[in-house]
Amino acid sequence: MDLRTLTYLVVGASFALYIAIAFWTRAASTRDFYVAGGGVHPVLNGMATAADWMSAASFISMAGMIAFMGYGGSVFLMGWTGGFVILALLVAPYLRKYGKFTVPEFIGDRFYSRTARAVAVVCLIICSVTYVIGQMKGVGVAFSRFLEVEYDTGLYLGMVIVFFYAVLGGMKSITYTQIAQYCVLIMAYTIPVIFISLQLTGNPIPQLGLGSTLAGSDGYLLDRLDQVVTDLGFREYTTDVRLSSLNMVMFTLSLMIGTAGLPHVIIRFFTVPRVRDARSSAGWALVFIAILYTTAPAVAGMARLNLIETMAPEPGQHLVAEERPQWFRNWEKTGLLAFEDKNDDGRITYTADAAENELTTVDQDIIVLANPEIARLPNWVIALVAAGGLAAALSTAAGLLLAIASAISHDLLKGMVFPQITEKQELLASRVAMACAIAAAGYLGLNPPGFAAGTVALAFGLAASSIFPALMMGIFSQRITREGAIAGMIAGIGITLFYVFQHKGIMFIPGTAFLGATPPNWFLGIEPNAFGAVGAMVNFTVAFAVSSVTLAPPLAVRQLVENIRTPDHAPAAHDLELVIHDE
Amino acid sequence: MSQLNEERAREYWRRNITLVIKLLLIWSVVSFGCGIVFVDALNEIRLGGYKLGFWFAQQGSIYVFVALIFYYARKMAALDREFGVDDE
Numbered sequence: 176m177d178l179r180t181l182t183y184l185v186v187g188a189s190f191a192l193y194i195a196i197a198f199w200t201r202a203a204s205t206r207d208f209y210v211a212g213g214g215v216h217p218v219l220n221g222m223a224t225a226a227d228w229m230s231a232a233s234f235i236s237m238a239g240m241i242a243f244m245g246y247g248g249s250v251f252l253m254g255w256t257g258g259f260v261i262l263a264l265l266v267a268p269y270l271r272k273y274g275k276f277t278v279p280e281f282i283g284d285r286f287y288s289r290t291a292r293a294v295a296v297v298c299l300i301i302c303s304v305t306y307v308i309g310q311m312k313g314v315g316v317a318f319s320r321f322l323e324v325e326y327d328t329g330l331y332l333g334m335v336i337v338f339f340y341a342v343l344g345g346m347k348s349i350t351y352t353q354i355a356q357y358c359v360l361i362m363a364y365t366i367p368v369i370f371i372s373l374q375l376t377g378n379p380i381p382q383l384g385l386g387s388t389l390a391g392s393d394g395y396l397l398d399r400l401d402q403v404v405t406d407l408g409f410r411e412y413t414t415d416v417r418l419s420s421l422n423m424v425m426f427t428l429s430l431m432i433g434t435a436g437l438p439h440v441i442i443r444f445f446t447v448p449r450v451r452d453a454r455s456s457a458g459w460a461l462v463f464i465a466i467l468y469t470t471a472p473a474v475a476g477m478a479r480l481n482l483i484e485t486m487a488p489e490p491g492q493h494l495v496a497e498e499r500p501q502w503f504r505n506w507e508k509t510g511l512l513a514f515e516d517k518n519d520d521g522r523i524t525y526t527a528d529a530a531e532n533e534l535t536t537v538d539q540d541i542i543v544l545a546n547p548e549i550a551r552l553p554n555w556v557i558a559l560v561a562a563g564g565l566a567a568a569l570s571t572a573a574g575l576l577l578a579i580a581s582a583i584s585h586d587l588l589k590g591m592v593f594p595q596i597t598e599k600q601e602l603l604a605s606r607v608a609m610a611c612a613i614a615a616a617g618y619l620g621l622n623p624p625g626f627a628a629g630t631v632a633l634a635f636g637l638a639a640s641s642i643f644p645a646l647m648m649g650i651f652s653q654r655i656t657r658e659g660a661i662a663g664m665i666a667g668i669g670i671t672l673f674y675v676f677q678h679k680g681i682m683f684i685p686g687t688a689f690l691g692a693t694p695p696n697w698f699l700g701i702e703p704n705a706f707g708a709v710g711a712m713v714n715f716t717v718a719f720a721v722s723s724v725t726l727a728p729p730l731a732v733r734q735l736v737e738n739i740r741t742p743d744h745a746p747a748a749h750d751l752e753l754v755i756h757d758e
Numbered sequence: 759m760s761q762l763n764e765e766r767a768r769e770y771w772r773r774n775i776t777l778v779i780k781l782l783l784i785w786s787v788v789s790f791g792c793g794i795v796f797v798d799a800l801n802e803i804r805l806g807g808y809k810l811g812f813w814f815a816q817q818g819s820i821y822v823f824v825a826l827i828f829y830y831a832r833k834m835a836a837l838d839r840e841f842g843v844d845d846e
Contacts, residue, residue: 241816246797249815253789256820260785263827264778268834272845382817386806395807413812414801423794449845451835458827465820472816740771743843 178554182321185558186565189359190336193569196355197340197348205602208345209276209581210445215350217452221459223353224443226360226570228255228434228460229467230306231313232631234360234567239539241475242482245410247417248475250426250705256461256468257427258434263457266435267444269650271453272739276445277578278438278642279586285649287732288657289591294664296582298641299438301668304616306437306634307575311620313568320509320544321561327621333569334617341573341580342609349573350446356566357463363563364467367547367556368474374550375480381473400476403483406490408527412479419700429707433635436643439571439578450742478542481549486525486534493522493533502548511538512545576616580609632704633675640667640710648718650740653733659722667714674710675703770841777833781826788814788822 176184202208215223233255241248273281279299283292311330318329340348365381372384376396389396401411409415417423434440443460444453485503486494496516506512513536514523524533544564547556584605589596596604641664648655648663655663701709792800797811805813838844 246812246815249793249812252816253793253819256823257785257789260781260823260826264781264830383806386808386813388807397807397809397812413809414798420794420797424790427789427794451831451838451844454831454834455828458824458831461820461824461827465824469817469820737767740774741767741841741843742838742845744845 176554178557179323181554182558182561185555186322186562189355189562189566192355193336193352194339196351197344200344200348200351202343202345202347202602205276205585205598205605207347208602208605209585210442211345211347211350213446214448215446217447217456218459219354220350220443220447220452220456221461222357222463223350223446224440224456224460225463225467226353226357226566227443227574228440228464228571229360229567230571230631231310231317231564231568233467233471234364235313235317235540235543235564238471238474238478239542241472242479242542243537243539244417245404245412245415247415247423250417250423250430252468252472254427254430255434256464258431259457259461259464261431261435262440262444263454263461265650266441266646267453267457268450268742269739270441270646271444271447272450272742273735274445276442277581277585278441278646279582280590282642282645282649282660283586283590285732285735286645286655286657286660287729288661291645291657291661291664292586292590294661295642295645296586298637298664298668299582300579302437302634302638302642303439303575303579304619305637306439306631307572307579307612307616308619308623309631310568310572310575311616312623314565314572315620317561317564317568321558321564330617330620333565333572334613337569337573337576338610338613341576341613342606345605345609346442346446346577349577350443352573353570356570359559359566360563360570361463361466363559363561363566364474364543365470366559367550367552368470368477370552370556371477371481371546371550372473375477381477382469385473385476396480397476400480400483403480403487407483407487407525412476418702421699422701422705425701425708426705429639429705429711430635432643432711433637433639433707436638436641436646437634438582438638438642439574441646442578442581443574474543474546478546478549482537482542483525485549486523493520493524496521496523499523500549502545505548506541506545510536511541512536572616576609576612579612580605583608583612636671636675636704636707636710637668639707640671640714644711644714644718648715650736653736654722654727655718656722656725656728658725659718659720662721663714663718666717667710670713671706671710674698674706766841770837770843773837774834777830777837781830784822785826788819793819 206212237251240251270281275281279292279295282295283289311333314333315326315330318324318332319326340352368381369379372381373379375389376384376387377390378384378387385396387396388394389399397413401413404412444456447453447456485500488494503512514533515535516523517533524531526532547560584601588604589601644667645660645664648660792811793815797815800811800814801809803810
């Protein structure tokens with residue numbers, strides 16, 4: 176069977192599965208729609224969280240980024256996993272105990288203020304929309320590369336699928352389809368690299384293979400990699416620091432606290448039955464994530480080595496252009512790989528020196544996408560990688576869309592504009608909000624705004640500097656006031672946006688950056704993507720300062736904080752009607 | 759499902775926070791410490807083909823993170839039972 180038919184079959188089967196699951200698990204109430212009825216087993220929720228969390232960027236791009244950054248790419252590995260420790264220890268159990276549906280709802284209750292809730296909704300929508308654009312693009316790209324359909328057609332198809340299960344079933348359907356999507360994506364990710372690890376080192380476990388000796392020699396794989404990259408003039412793979420240690424610490428920290436502040440991840444922990452399930456479920460989520468995240472460095476290192484050995488078959492020799500392998504030719508067609516024989520010697524010179532380098536384009540995504548072909552694996556593995564990439568993008572998109580839809584229907588409509596609507600009306604409203612969110616995300620995927628390139632990094636910076644500190648102060652302090660929290664969120668998100676825009680352009684429009692986008696212009700050498708942690712510190716400082724000069728929160732709020740700190744069902748402050756003072 | 763008196767509640771919270779601080783200390787030592795700040799020194803030591811600092815940054819810290827969460831979940835479940843505040 177040819178590759179194209181096989182890919183259609185595998186992707187088609189996975190889609191049929193998602194739709195079947197959506198039918199079985201339709202939502203009957205708002206509780207089903209927002210939190211899957213609150214009855215998801217912690218291990219299953221962990222699996223769903225892993226799919227929710229691992230986006231097209233994790234699946235398609237991350238290994239490639241590490242392959243070309245070497246040690247410096249570790250910030251993504253530690254940042255995007257370390258955040259789950261914060262989630263499990265500082266966020267998830269308390270918000271699960273609080274026991275309502277959305278993150279802005281908690282912020283509104285804890286800070287006894289509709290304004291605080293509205294600010295949280297705005298922060299949530301900015302983070303989630305910027306993030307979802309990347310997923311929609313991922314869906315379109317995966318379709319166009321593997322199924323050879325137009326990017327637009329691929330995007331529409333993706334929208335229809337998500338529409339189907341997200342609108343029908345809300346969180347309930349999303350949860351169970353995410354579990355299926357996790358299984359698809361993890362198989363697609365690990366199978367190729369198991370074979371590659373076997374070929375290179377004789378060890379089938381990639382995490383061990385990366386630290387092993389190369390098959391048929393007693394030299395270690397990583398030593399060989401260090402040697403070949405330095406021979407070509409690149410910096411040593413295993414020690415290539417990203418700008419500076421301080422920058423790496425700040426970048427890692429920003430990704431960690433951004434992870435712990437992203438609403439679409441937090442709401443997954445509202446779906447488990449008990450507080451202790453929220454704790455263990457975060458552990459299970461990280462187990463399932465770690466399977467991919469500890470494999471990614473092996474994909475990165477091995478693919479980089481394979482790429483270089485293809486480009487330079489013997490030390491000091493360059494690949495003869497006419498002898499380049501078939502996978503090379505295949506990926507040239509997509510524009511992800513390109514060369515230009517600058518010195519007309521019939522060979523492709525690959526070197527760190529930009530003037531002499533003839534491998535002019537190597538897109539980082541190629542590392543994962545071309546992996547099965549480089550290792551000469553059978554066609555069904557390539558088809559599986561296509562289904563895996565789509566599963567990663569769709570599962571994250573669905574989770575984000577639910578966070579957006581529930582913020583609109585539950586926080587804005589029910590919470591602020593029309594508090595008198597019935598549950599049935601709210602359920603309808605949440606479905607309509609979901610449909611609108613999908614349409615908007617699709618539109619933005621078709622017409623990506625100027626800032627689309629920097630979006631995912633921006634989403635983390637914003638979550639880290641606005642939502643995360645508000646949650647921390649809401650849970651761990653009884654003294655932070657409404658005024659303090661609002662001022663803190665605005666200051667945190669404000670300074671982060673300001674820093675990103677001044678170096679990367681206002682709304683990322685080229686030419687509007689009023690300070691340069693190069694390291695000498697950066698505050699303490701911290702790159703814009705790593706600034707969320709600084710924004711968070713500003714948020715904390717402002718919130719504490721303002722709180723110290725404003726009136727302490729009312730008694731009911733202090734009782735709410737007491738109440739979320741223990742798991743038991745003692746008469747709760749939030750069962751009392753909280754008095755909302757502002758307007 | 760007993761409601762705690764104020765003193766017991768404070769004790770429960772104090773023990774929770776002590777545990778959280780200990781675990782977060784380990785969390786920051788393996789990631790920011792071993793993975794970034796002290797990476798050069800640790801790279802002098804080898805773990806098979808891995809330089810140890812590089813291993814912490816790309817493998818070891820993640821394994822430790824997983825262990826920390828399960829340890830916390832287990833300890834807290836025991837603490838909940840001890841104080842009679844588990845949500846059964």
